[in-house]
Amino acid sequence: MRVQVDDDRCEGHGRCYALAPELFEPDDIGNGHAVGDGIVPPDLHERARLAAANCPEHAITIDEEA
Amino acid sequence: MGEHPPVSDWTTDFDHTDDVYAANPFPIWDELRDTCPIAHTDRYGGAWLPTTHADVSAIAYDTQRFTSRSIIMSPFRPPLEIAPAGIAPPISSDPPFHRGARRLLLPPFAPQAIDKLEQSTRDYCDELIEAMQDRDVVDAATEYAQHIPVRVIARMLGFPEDDADRFRGFVTHVIEGVSLPMEERADGMIVLFEYLKEQIEDHVENPRDDLTSFLLQAEMDGEPLDMEHVGGTMALLLLAGIDTTWSAIGASIFHLAGNPADRERLVAEPELRPTAIEELLRAYAPVTMARLVREDMDYNGCPMKADDWVLLPFPAANRDPEFFDDADKVIIDREVNRHAAFGLGIHRCAGSHLARMELRVALDAWLDAFPTFHLADPAGVRWSGGQVRGPRTLPIAIG
Numbered sequence: 001m002r003v004q005v006d007d008d009r010c011e012g013h014g015r016c017y018a019l020a021p022e023l024f025e026p027d028d029i030g031n032g033h034a035v036g037d038g039i040v041p042p043d044l045h046e047r048a049r050l051a052a053a054n055c056p057e058h059a060i061t062i063d064e065e066a
Numbered sequence: 067m068g069e070h071p072p073v074s075d076w077t078t079d080f081d082h083t084d085d086v087y088a089a090n091p092f093p094i095w096d097e098l099r100d101t102c103p104i105a106h107t108d109r110y111g112g113a114w115l116p117t118t119h120a121d122v123s124a125i126a127y128d129t130q131r132f133t134s135r136s137i138i139m140s141p142f143r144p145p146l147e148i149a150p151a152g153i154a155p156p157i158s159s160d161p162p163f164h165r166g167a168r169r170l171l172l173p174p175f176a177p178q179a180i181d182k183l184e185q186s187t188r189d190y191c192d193e194l195i196e197a198m199q200d201r202d203v204v205d206a207a208t209e210y211a212q213h214i215p216v217r218v219i220a221r222m223l224g225f226p227e228d229d230a231d232r233f234r235g236f237v238t239h240v241i242e243g244v245s246l247p248m249e250e251r252a253d254g255m256i257v258l259f260e261y262l263k264e265q266i267e268d269h270v271e272n273p274r275d276d277l278t279s280f281l282l283q284a285e286m287d288g289e290p291l292d293m294e295h296v297g298g299t300m301a302l303l304l305l306a307g308i309d310t311t312w313s314a315i316g317a318s319i320f321h322l323a324g325n326p327a328d329r330e331r332l333v334a335e336p337e338l339r340p341t342a343i344e345e346l347l348r349a350y351a352p353v354t355m356a357r358l359v360r361e362d363m364d365y366n367g368c369p370m371k372a373d374d375w376v377l378l379p380f381p382a383a384n385r386d387p388e389f390f391d392d393a394d395k396v397i398i399d400r401e402v403n404r405h406a407a408f409g410l411g412i413h414r415c416a417g418s419h420l421a422r423m424e425l426r427v428a429l430d431a432w433l434d435a436f437p438t439f440h441l442a443d444p445a446g447v448r449w450s451g452g453q454v455r456g457p458r459t460l461p462i463a464i465g
Binding site: 011012013014017018026027028029030050053054055056057058 | 169172173175340344402403404405406408411412414418419
């Protein structure tokens with residue numbers, strides 16, 4: 001699984017890095033970014049889905065196959 | 067605000083300052099969503115009220131057809147010449163100016179910066195609580211919630227803390243005083259901007275490590291900000307964070323005071339509090355924004371005219387059953403919660419990380435000190451009307 005934040009959609013609500021700090025991190029203006037290459041270890045799959053489901057801007061995509 | 071004639075028909079004659087709307091807007095939104103769903107009024111020179119999540123979000127995203135030249139609905143429209151910055155950039159700015167004005171403001175409000183304010187906020191909450199310890203009944207709105215954001219933002223801006231009463235006066239005037247006669251409203255704005263001018267002059271002479279000096283040193287496109295921009299942004303920072311956060315803290319205490327099962331659970335399970343706070347933000351979202359229609363157009367069958375107001379009731383979007391399961395229920399362990407309490411799109415509340423920190427710290431301190439609080443007088447709770455809704459009188463038995 002791989003997570004990605006769409007920079008054009010993200011407005012810095014910060015829900016992703018609050019809910020899944022292992023997978024997302026804020027930049028200097030509070031916008032969220034995937035940590036590293038965005039690959040999600042199996043024990044964090046549910047957390048990744050939770051972060052995506054809570055993004056008010058629908059900015060997070062999850063590639064389940066990656 | 068009882069200056070207006072009472073509303074008899076919410077579909078054709080709504081008024082967001084009406085006492086009925088202030089006390090309980092939820093059935094009004096539910097009915098409009100089912101039957102209308104975009105209400106109209108001739109009041110305020112013509113205004114529209116969408117109520118579905120789909121309409122509220124579509125309008126928030128459509129910065130072309132809906133301008134932010136003014137975001138507080140009153141009978142008066144600011145002149146076109148104040149665009150593109152508007153009176154309080156970036157909230158009153160449209161693209162492309164908006165982008166730079168917002169970009170420069172975000173770093174001091176990013177989570178890393180806000181974390182540093184947490185301990186002093188907690189200390190202040192504990193100080194307020196300490197002063198209540200011997201009492202049976204306190205007003206959680208005026209003795210607790212109200213003071214927290216005032217103190218925090220005064221410190222951030224580097225303003226004298228003794229001026230807290232003046233800040234609250236500015237807030238009441240600008241945000242809640244939308245029904246005042248134009249001259250009186252203008253006089254109040256002059257007093258506010260005179261005050262900000264004094265603070266700016268003091269900071270020009272004595273620069274220090276605070277937001278006012280930060281704005282005076284900030285650049286946009288390689289140029290320092292002009293003084294109107296600095297003053298406008300300071301007005302925004304001073305006003306926007308105060309009664310909004312005060313409302314969110316008060317509404318959360320109100321809910322827990324009236325719902326003992328939720329209160330007991332948050333006392334017993336502190337780790338659930340961040341999830342619960344998001345649900346309280348959804349269910350009691352304080353802030354409704356406004357836009358102005360840029361040009362005559364048809365929007366979803368509504369004949370909108372240039373300079374008509376459009377209210378963006380994010381609290382109504384947050385209660386839309388098409389978007390949320392059990393939208394009318396407060397479920398403090400709701401896991402999926404894509405709420406819009408801080409707005410949507412390019413004008414997402416710049417202070418949302420600060421507001422969330424204040425709300426979390428204020429509730430932690432309150433729950434730790436008063437684990438068994440309840441409403442002392444349910445009929446005595448009074449809610450503000452207009453675009454920021456929250457308890458203004460909130461008698462709580464703390465013993």
